[in-house]
Amino acid sequence: MSGSMKQISVAGWPSKRGKTSVTFVPAFAREVMATTSAFGWQKTRRRSSRPVYPLAPTIAILVTSDIKRVLRWSFARGKREKTGILTLEKLRFYVHTLLVVKMKSLALIILPLFIVPGLLGSELGGAVKRLEEPTIENAKLVLEELDILIAKGDARTVTLGKKMYRSVKRLFTEEYKINEDRKMAEAREAKAKQFDRNAKQWLQPNIHGEVNKLAASAAFRDARELRRASQWAREKSSKRWSEEVADYERMLGDLQFSKEEEALISLASVLVKVVKKTSWVDRPLLKYDEARIQFIRDRLVNIDRWLTLAAHAADAGGLELSYDFYRKAGSESGRFQVGAKLANQLEREGYFGSAINFWKRLGEVNRANDLQKRKPELSHKDYKSLEGAALTRYVAPACVRISTANGHVTGFFYKEGGHVLTCKRILLGQDDKVLPVRVTLEDGQSFNAKVLGVSEGNDIATLKIAYRVHELLPIGDREDLKLGLTLKLFGLAAKDKNVAEVIPCTVLSPIESWKNQPTSKLALDASGECRGGPIVDHRGR
Incomplete structure (x- = not known):
């Protein structure tokens, strides 16, 4: 087992000769390289029952200056094979010790990265708590608190704090402008009404039996111009307000992505209250409405x-x-x-x-x-087969709310990629024109939907939204319907929540002919909002 010393080149270790090398005995080198895996810590072919680190993982680990010193201490030049094997055992012990120290040191660095954001998140959430009563005075105080957090915080706090500061300031500034525009519009309307009264008086015959049509026409014209100016101001303010709300909701999306649920709930609630107060302009559809805020709040409490x-x-x-x-x-x-x-x-x-x-x-x-x-x-x-609560857990998450100007009904995902099935009646307006459609999910997310098609002979329509991964239901076979079979209808009857409720129903006749169309007659008690919802059997089809 004796032999002359040879060198094996290892990248990253400079030797006195200027080459990167470490000295090993030949048998030891063959022994280490005989490992069966390049990644795991498997045993080598030597007889010892204790594992020896393979060469490749050992080189990958021993990259710090401390471990290099251990290697130099352990492998003295000129040692024989037996000494080299024993030295490897010492090396294994040193490597274990140093790795534990390194991992603990790394943990002390990494743990604050997970803990501190949570603490900072509570600070950001606490800073906007005052806005539960959304007034301009409270908004000014909140902006001062955010200024302090931005000045003292880390990069994450600074980034989120600046976005919150900007959005809150712009929201209340725009609300103030809208209120001023509304006051001016009310003043113009008061003047217009006065012009109307004056015009009517000009049209009344005087003591000579004459009317001043010219003055009356001018008064009516002035009233129309004032009202037209108010209408233009209202449309302009509505456009600005819609853009401001969309920008504010992008900030809310950043908070949700950053797991700042407390601040998200507070600021989303502020938006809902402020939008309700600004009734003079057109009210935009909110992505973070009351139903979605409640869903996020419940998740935060129960997660x-x-x-x-x-x-x-x-x-x-x-x-x-x-x-x-x-x-x-x-x-x-x-x-x-x-x-x-x-x-x-x-x-x-x-x-x-x-x-x-x-x-x-x-x-x-x-x-x-x-x-x-x-x-x-x-x-x-x-x-x-699914029964009771298991069936509800399987079906309800696939149900969605379909909203148009005609009201809302229920729909459900029937195909991957955001494909929704619902009834067509609510989608059609005058002259059978398709109305703008919005689909709301269980968690409150809302999407504009594209109508893929409507059935000519049946009350069925298919939609598509930009949503890829979701729950969905398989389509069953009509031939499986039997007389007396108990089915269940899922629908979103309540307006304040997006979770489908279950309504039992019974098959009275499996297949009948009505207007040359095969139909099924069911007995059920459901509101109109449940129209379009899935009717499933005990297997969830």
């Missing part, structure tokens, strides 16, 4: 409990329940991991339809298509 329950449910094998808790908590990583496990489990159990649906919910369309090729024909037996 820790939901995440804990999701983890416990997953450990207990309740993947479907765990999936729903992760979804409500907004944890996309947890939702995806549990959803993938659930899809694989459903596939193993033979529920190919349910597995395909979950892969589509996760955005894994290729996985769903591959499974669809394996099972091209799906029947009701390919979908897992």
